Amino acid sequence: VGLMPCIVGMWGYYLPEIGVERIKRYWRYIVARYGAYPVCWCIAGEGTMAWYLSENREAEAKQQLEGWTEVARYVRSIDGWRNPITIHPTQYGRKQVTDPGVLDFEMLQTGHSSRLSLVNNVETVRTAYAEEPTMPTYVSEVNYEGILGRSWEDVQRASFWQPVLSGAFGHTYGANGIWQMSRTDDPYGPSPHGRSWGEATWQEAYQLPGSRQVGYARRLLDTIPWWELEPHNEWVENPWDGSDPDRNICAGIPRKLRVVYMPHTWNVSKVLGLESDVAYTAFWFDPVNGERTDIGDATPDPDGSWTAPHPVVVHDWVLVLRAKE
Numbered sequence: 001v002g003l004m005p006c007i008v009g010m011w012g013y014y015l016p017e018i019g020v021e022r023i024k025r026y027w028r029y030i031v032a033r034y035g036a037y038p039v040c041w042c043i044a045g046e047g048t049m050a051w052y053l054s055e056n057r058e059a060e061a062k063q064q065l066e067g068w069t070e071v072a073r074y075v076r077s078i079d080g081w082r083n084p085i086t087i088h089p090t091q092y093g094r095k096q097v098t099d100p101g102v103l104d105f106e107m108l109q110t111g112h113s114s115r116l117s118l119v120n121n122v123e124t125v126r127t128a129y130a131e132e133p134t135m136p137t138y139v140s141e142v143n144y145e146g147i148l149g150r151s152w153e154d155v156q157r158a159s160f161w162q163p164v165l166s167g168a169f170g171h172t173y174g175a176n177g178i179w180q181m182s183r184t185d186d187p188y189g190p191s192p193h194g195r196s197w198g199e200a201t202w203q204e205a206y207q208l209p210g211s212r213q214v215g216y217a218r219r220l221l222d223t224i225p226w227w228e229l230e231p232h233n234e235w236v237e238n239p240w241d242g243s244d245p246d247r248n249i250c251a252g253i254p255r256k257l258r259v260v261y262m263p264h265t266w267n268v269s270k271v272l273g274l275e276s277d278v279a280y281t282a283f284w285f286d287p288v289n290g291e292r293t294d295i296g297d298a299t300p301d302p303d304g305s306w307t308a309p310h311p312v313v314v315h316d317w318v319l320v321l322r323a324k325e
Helices: 012-018 020-034 057-078 114-130 153-164 209-221
Strands: 006-008 040-042 106-109 137-141 249-253 257-262 280-285 292-298 317-323
Touching: 012 020, 012 057, 020 057, 106 114, 114 137, 114 153, 137 153, 153 209, 153 249, 153 257
Parallel strands: 006 040, 106 137
Antiparallel strands: 249 257, 257 317, 280 292, 280 317
């Protein structure tokens, strides 16, 4: 688990103005300059989104769709280091190109509507994995902290845990004020459409609590084989069904590990289907402060279900069960 530099060439709507051939020359320089480093290439941002004030949106979106596909193929042909290629999307990365085969992994953008975006955040991951060709997938943009005066730390925690336990291979945390690099002496101000996403400076935004809490999540993943996790919502009561962001999400490794994100713990949901011949120990992980509370043995009822003791403070929690060695 860690950070990987992702080099974004430019925003997608510049392609009609600059042209494919000049963009290829630009990418040739980027590959020559940075290709030997452990980086990945993001061919463009919001690849098929036309310029905000464009009067030819449909035609430009089509031009961008075809043009960025050609650029991605070109980058693949000149990069001897075979760095992974992706494209930042309006929703699905594979929909920003005519041939998904030019991508190595898929970025997703799932909304900035705070809790209203949480269901889409998970369902977009699930839909992406159902597509062919299957490729590694993760949420590259969702619910920037503080954007539009909302999406605070509780939403950041859910925005991380729910898609990661649904199969996403990583996560991009964002905060409003950072993406604009807004400063007190040089505020970003309104976007071209005349509206501002918020007034926070980057010096304020980088200290928002959600970034720390996503960091705590990474610390927990460092202690488990997270890359082997697979979704298993049948292992928990009140499982995710795509209708309510307060439903539980579970992932794990059969007979070895279970990780359950419970967005609401007024009543603790049961863990289901514990194997009778596997002994598990359990602990609560507090996603707010990163602290761990050991529970001890998870001894199931005859039907294979088990209910963890209630955490004292009611908010979202992560329950982890590990098989004894």
